[in-house]
Amino acid sequence: MDKRNNDFAFDFKPIGQAIKAARKAQGMTREQLARIIDYDPRHLQAIENEGQYPSLELFIQLVTMFGVSVDEYIHTDKKAEKSSVRRRVDASLDQLSDKELSVIEATVNGLCKAKEPEE
Numbered sequence: 001m002d003k004r005n006n007d008f009a010f011d012f013k014p015i016g017q018a019i020k021a022a023r024k025a026q027g028m029t030r031e032q033l034a035r036i037i038d039y040d041p042r043h044l045q046a047i048e049n050e051g052q053y054p055s056l057e058l059f060i061q062l063v064t065m066f067g068v069s070v071d072e073y074i075h076t077d078k079k080a081e082k083s084s085v086r087r088r089v090d091a092s093l094d095q096l097s098d099k100e101l102s103v104i105e106a107t108v109n110g111l112c113k114a115k116e117p118e119e
Contacts, residue, residue: 013051015063015073020048022066025088037061067091 023033030048034041039058046052047062054062063070067087093101 011051012047012053013049015068015070016048016051018068018073019062019066021085022068022088023048026066037065 023030030041030044034044037058043052043054047054047058053059062068069087093104096104
């Protein structure tokens with residue numbers, strides 16, 4: 001008799017939502033992605049919106065393609081080094097010139113200053 005614990009319950013929906021957000025951030029429709037990776041758009045919709053488990057091959061392909069960090073979803077008790085959003089922003093920043101980065105720096109400084117409580 002098989003004595004493995006098959007009561008493993010993992011909610012895949014947050015990872016599916018992260019994949020969806022990353023796909024949209026790249027300006028890609030679900031139909032475009034389906035054509036690229038040769039999967040039915042309805043299957044991708046079920047992964048993104050309903051938490052359907054993808055095959056391991058598809059899972060690795062999607063998180064790699066979109067730079068989704070799964071640590072923050074799997075190890076929820078630990079702080080991830082970098083969230084998926086931070087990784088995507090870092091990758092985008094690498095494509096900017098120093099002049100463009102100075103605009104981003106000023107924006108970040110303004111946001112941080114706006115968060116400071118007034119005295």
